[in-house]
Amino acid sequence: MKSYRLVVHQNGRLIGHFETSGRNALEDVCVARAIFGVTGGYQCELQVSDCERRMLESGPEGMKILMSERCFRPMTSAL
Template identity: 45%
Template sequence: MNRYRLVVRRGARLLGHFDSAAPWAQEAVQEMAQCLANAGYDLELLIADSERRLLDSGPDGIRILSSEPIFKAKTLHG
């Protein structure tokens, strides 16, 4: 399942981002983008379809210590 991130700026100032990994994440991000674009915010869409994982291997098996999504910029359609 893809994870979507919508980065929100006003001019050169970063305001924050909206992340969604829900089954309907693409629709959620598109809806947020439409509302924010209409209000004059600058937006960047990032999509993570893979992740980097830090693993631990011990006598009880392998376990994930941490994971980090790997985002790639995509064109925003809205």
């Protein structure tokens, strides 16, 4: 399942990011992006994740996931 991240800057300063996943994730992130219009000096970067890195441990009980991290990349297609 894809996840989306919206990274928000204002006048070159990082404000924060919004991440979402699920059935309506792309629609939800587009709504969030619309809140930050060009007015007010906001710049938004839309990123998508369709894979993740995992750190695994192998032991007598089997494999265990110790950590997982989504891998985001800039979304290049037009919405």
